[in-house]
Amino acid sequence: MKIDLPNTTVSKIQKKLVHIREEGGAVALGRVLTLIISTALGHEEEAIEAANEASREHPMRVIIVSKNDGDTKSPGRLDAQIRVGSDAGASEVIVLRAYGETATDEESLVTGLLLPDAPVVAWWPQTAPEQPSASALGRIAQRRITDAAAQKDPNGAIEALGASYVPGDTDFAWTRLTLWRNQLAAALDQPPYEPITAVEVSGAYDSPSTILLAAWLQLQLEVPVAVVTSPRATGSSGIHGVKLVRESGTIELERSLVDVATLSMPGQPTHDLSLPRRNLRDCLAEELRRLDPDVLFGDVVKHGVPQLRESIAG
Template structure:
């Protein structure tokens, strides 16, 4: 069910939400958190769909704040709202706030009256994020703050900017997308022979900050010289392409040469096909909502691991 509330106030939205619960039996019990999504007009639906899917694992209230940062000055203040419950909201209740004029510049006040009482708050910026999420109006009220460097105009620059803006509780989907790669590489190195890695080489698309983060994580964990190459997206697929680990006993290669499937090559063993799909928004969001405490390893990689890397190598370089 979708209820439209044009030219309204947050007080009226809150009262309407209570009325909908009373008339339709929708309850807030069991909601474990409030997810605030800060986005721009025209791109809300993809984020809402991901949140609805993730809510089946994490029942929550979703508050979408949609405003246009390029809106011309002089626009009359106006707030249009939409409440979605039932089949239109997954296992959550969705409140969409479309703010115009001066109203859009007071995001914190817009959402405060709609937060679930005594429940954690997570803020997610699916597209462009503030320069310092932790000190932004919607970031200050949240225990966890989620950004996505890959959705920024310059993903690699956005990743580097996270170094200076990092606050405990920050997270970025560039790191979340590494979960399957990290698990697979850790499993490979947990098998004999246990020879140390002498060199690491990572390749991926230039629009993939996950490639750079993977190289930084491997540099920290293996304490071995690490190089990485970022290729133009027109010359190959998006995302991470592959990892090469050199040891005295031979070379280990994990290469994603077709969508969703990687080939694992190890000395003295047959080739193995490994499922390594690119994680979608729903998977990344659900993963991040499983923990509401700061991700300390991510913080270490952002603050220390990236500094250990040299500049990307030229295309065609080898490990």
């Protein structure tokens, strides 16, 4: 069910939510968090769909703040839409479309709609603020999710996040690495237990996940890591493969197909492993499973990435 509230106020939205709750159409009981999504006008639906899917694992209230940055000439107005039932998964969705001066104060738009005594997560699926923790929405959120791959300069966005990192920040470029890190860790858990002497990570030139994976490996293994990049025209986006060099031979994990990777280890048959590209729903659901700071990500983005840059430059 979708309920439109054109040219409205936050107070009227609150009253409508209470009315819907009293009518039995939706309840706030059982919601475990409030997810605030900041998008550009007209680009809300993909993020809403991902949130609805993730809500089946994490029941929540979803507030979408949709506006166009720099739009100060339009008359101030707030249009809202409340979605419940089949249009909202296991959540209740409040879409706020703000125009003109109304869009300049995001915090006041959402404060009155937050669930009481529930954690707040802010997500920027498209353009993110330079310092998420200092932004209007970031200041009220325990976790702040950005997506470097969606920025104009993906690798630069990761470096900027490292410079401004505050515990609670995270990025989908890191979340997309979970399956890669699991497979590499499992490969190193098998004999022979020899030290790694060199590492090579290959991927698209504009893949922030490639940089983060290389930085993580260098930080954990304490060996030089070579990064081999290629333009999109000559290869797929994202990570292409990893080589771990040991005295007895090289472990290779290479994405041979879109959802399949090939694992080669000395003295063992080659294995095809499921390594799908993670969609927004998978990434969002994983990040919502933990609301405490991701210490490892902070270490990688603050220390690992600069160290990797220094080793490459040197």
